[in-house]
Amino acid sequence: MTNVLVVTELQDGAVKKATLTSLTFAREAAKRTGGNVQALVIGSGVSAAAEEMSKYVAAVHTAEHESFAAGPVAEAYAKVIAQAATAAGAAVVCMAATFHGKDVLPRVGALLNAGVASDVLGFVDDSSLTVTREMLAGNVIATVEVATDIKCFTTRPTEFEAAQALDAVGAVNALTVELGELRTRYVKFDAVVSERPALSDARVVISGGRGLKEAENFPNLVEPMADKLNAAIGASRAVVDAGWVPNDMQVGQTGKVVAPELYFAVGISGAIQHVAGMKSSKVIVAINKDPEAPIFQVADYGLVQDLFKVMPELTEKI
Amino acid sequence: MKILVTVKRVTDYEQRVKIAADGTALITEGMNFLANPFDEIAIEEALRLAKAHGGEVVVVSVGNKDATHQIRQGLAMGGNRGILVTTDANLDPDAVARVLVKVVEEEKPDVILMGKQATDNDANQCGQLLAGYLGWPQATFASKLAGLESPEEKAQKPGVIIADGKAEVVREVDGGLETLELTLPALITTDLRLNHPRYTSLPGIMKAKKKEIKEIAADSLGVDLAPKVREISYAEPKARSAGMTVESVDELLEKLRNEAKVL
Ligand SMILES: Cc1cc2nc3c(=O)[nH]c(=O)nc-3n(C[C@H](O)[C@H](O)[C@H](O)COP(=O)(O)OP(=O)(O)OC[C@H]3O[C@@H](n4cnc5c(N)ncnc54)[C@H](O)[C@@H]3O)c2cc1C
Numbered sequence: 001m002t003n004v005l006v007v008t009e010l011q012d013g014a015v016k017k018a019t020l021t022s023l024t025f026a027r028e029a030a031k032r033t034g035g036n037v038q039a040l041v042i043g044s045g046v047s048a049a050a051e052e053m054s055k056y057v058a059a060v061h062t063a064e065h066e067s068f069a070a071g072p073v074a075e076a077y078a079k080v081i082a083q084a085a086t087a088a089g090a091a092v093v094c095m096a097a098t099f100h101g102k103d104v105l106p107r108v109g110a111l112l113n114a115g116v117a118s119d120v121l122g123f124v125d126d127s128s129l130t131v132t133r134e135m136l137a138g139n140v141i142a143t144v145e146v147a148t149d150i151k152c153f154t155t156r157p158t159e160f161e162a163a164q165a166l167d168a169v170g171a172v173n174a175l176t177v178e179l180g181e182l183r184t185r186y187v188k189f190d191a192v193v194s195e196r197p198a199l200s201d202a203r204v205v206i207s208g209g210r211g212l213k214e215a216e217n218f219p220n221l222v223e224p225m226a227d228k229l230n231a232a233i234g235a236s237r238a239v240v241d242a243g244w245v246p247n248d249m250q251v252g253q254t255g256k257v258v259a260p261e262l263y264f265a266v267g268i269s270g271a272i273q274h275v276a277g278m279k280s281s282k283v284i285v286a287i288n289k290d291p292e293a294p295i296f297q298v299a300d301y302g303l304v305q306d307l308f309k310v311m312p313e314l315t316e317k318i
Numbered sequence: 319m320k321i322l323v324t325v326k327r328v329t330d331y332e333q334r335v336k337i338a339a340d341g342t343a344l345i346t347e348g349m350n351f352l353a354n355p356f357d358e359i360a361i362e363e364a365l366r367l368a369k370a371h372g373g374e375v376v377v378v379s380v381g382n383k384d385a386t387h388q389i390r391q392g393l394a395m396g397g398n399r400g401i402l403v404t405t406d407a408n409l410d411p412d413a414v415a416r417v418l419v420k421v422v423e424e425e426k427p428d429v430i431l432m433g434k435q436a437t438d439n440d441a442n443q444c445g446q447l448l449a450g451y452l453g454w455p456q457a458t459f460a461s462k463l464a465g466l467e468s469p470e471e472k473a474q475k476p477g478v479i480i481a482d483g484k485a486e487v488v489r490e491v492d493g494g495l496e497t498l499e500l501t502l503p504a505l506i507t508t509d510l511r512l513n514h515p516r517y518t519s520l521p522g523i524m525k526a527k528k529k530e531i532k533e534i535a536a537d538s539l540g541v542d543l544a545p546k547v548r549e550i551s552y553a554e555p556k557a558r559s560a561g562m563t564v565e566s567v568d569e570l571l572e573k574l575r576n577e578a579k580v581l
């Protein structure tokens with residue numbers, strides 16, 4: 001029992017980039033346990049995704065069931081992951097700390113009697129499985145050790161590079177899925193359709209806050225600039241709560257963590273809970289008319305001006 | 319219907335926790351403590367569900383005696399009675415979940431409502447662990463289709479729809495909103511946009527003083543309280559190096575192009 005199992009997350013049948021970042025963690029973990037890396041692909045009709053994953057790992061386990069076509073259900077997926085962990089001889093089970101990973105992996109921990117470290121940033125040394133993670137909205141970095149035989153980790157996608165494919169191709173093995181009685185039914189998914197790059201993958205992110213004054217100023221002032229830069233659009237909690245933009249645009253402690261090359265905070269004060277979600281960005285630009293706003297403490301470039309004047313000019317000249 | 323709702327006593331998110339000089343402890347003496355903000359949302363949802371369907375709301379916390387304050391807050395909002403599982407140890411979410419299993423076996427609720435995440439450890443695990451141990455269906459990160467500014471919210475309607483022994487929950491996930499239907503008993507964790515929690519009123523606070531809070535010693539439950547995830551040490555995050563103020567859009571663009579080379 002020294003292997004590492006990485007749970008694959010799919011979107012429209014394709015492997016999510018976040019999974020490849022968790023795979024980098026998995027390879028590092030396997031160096032420490034002395035085992036190999038295996039992947040689990042769960043869904044309905046997953047042969048393409050399994051083939052894709054086989055380029056990265058020693059073995060791929062697939063778990064298919066018609067009920068998985070509707071969408072991922074934690075109650076069912078946790079059972080499957082626990083079974084696969086046993087089949088894989090896993091000492092470590094990991095998954096990207098996306099909404100899905102955060103939902104399902106702790107439940108797997110309960111089924112395997114395994115401790116779970118959430119939203120892990122990396123290892124502390126070259127030999128142990130001791131890791132770091134943030135607490136208190138990023139005010140504290142804790143060093144933690146999972147004390148159980150099997151150890152579960154959700155890994156923060158922005159902290160790991162996406163893994164590269166290997167020369168050898170791993171074998172694919174279909175697991176027999178035993179779900180037992182389930183009391184969850186997947187009813188539906190209401191997608192928020194967007195042509196823009198995903199927040200978590202974009203090279204440039206432009207986030208708007210309450211300083212934008214009203215909902216219409218997202219399309220009026222933020223979108224034209226985002227169009228020009230092919231940027232994703234983010235938001236502070238204040239404007240998500242106000243219903244100006246959908247909730248999956250929230251950046252922060254309780255929203256998404258992003259780390260683009262270039263992050264614009266427009267009319268955002270820079271509360272610690274917001275900063276927790278963007279402080280690893282390579283370059284941060286803050287546009288805020290209040291010189292005392294805490295966002296300037298994390299910004300590389302601060303422009304203390306009225307955003308209603310700055311945004312049209314910036315969009316035009318960029 | 320019986321609803322069990324959990325509340326964790328956490329440090330005030332407006333204040334900064336200090337780290338001991340040797341890095342082995344967090345210093346919380348003298349700090350303000352609050353009910354975890356997500357748990358206030360869970361309590362609010364529990365109260366709305368109890369109002370809509372009839373039933374009892376039991377507020378549970380695991381912690382030292384001071385957590386009585388946070389249970390009282392839940393009772394002042396309208397909860398019926400409280401349970402405090404006492405321990406001076408700093409339990410990890412897994413130990414809390416296994417303690418809560420014992421409470422659930424005793425109380426047999428139809429619905430458990432919890433916050434999605436405690437703002438001190440930011441673990442986001444306890445509900446999923448408890449549901450896993452109980453073998454109950456779970457819906458984490460509950461939200462609602464109508465936003466917080468909607469007439470439904472202003473009318474204080476629950477976001478979770480319960481009918482015929484089933485709960486329909488809208489969840490926040492990547493790329494949109496997902497709807498799950500859980501057969502009761504079931505566990506739900508709350509996201510920020512499920513509701514606006516009510517404030518406690520003076521009459522509410524007066525009434526809460528008379529409500530029962532049962533105390534149970536965690537040691538008496540036969541649960542191994544040792545953490546599965548051990549916190550070994552703590553450190554401050556690396557600070558970003560100081561930035562600069564630019565005077566104009568032109569200067570900003572010049573810097574982004576020639577200095578940072580990101581445009
Ligand atoms: C438990 C918890 C979790 C939270 N999680 C998150 C989270 O994940 N993400 C998050 O973002 N927040 C989160 N918050 C909320 C956070 O504390 C702040 O309240 C929020 O980030 C503030 O949003 P804002 O900066 O848009 O609004 P404000 O703080 O109101 O700031 C608006 C800014 O706009 C500026 N401004 C106004 N007009 C103009 C103008 N014309 N030109 C230029 N600038 C202007 C103002 O100077 C001000 O600095 C959380 C809070 C709690 C309690």
Ligand SMILES: Nc1ncnc2c1ncn2[C@@H]1O[C@H](COP(=O)(O)O)[C@@H](O)[C@H]1O
Pocket residue numbers: 324325326327354356357378379380381411414431432433434435436437439440441442443444445
């Ligand atoms: N000690 C505790 N007492 C009561 N509830 C708790 C405790 N710890 C965690 N919880 C509940 O579990 C949720 C998630 O916490 P966590 O997994 O620690 O982030 C919280 O919002 C609480 O509802």
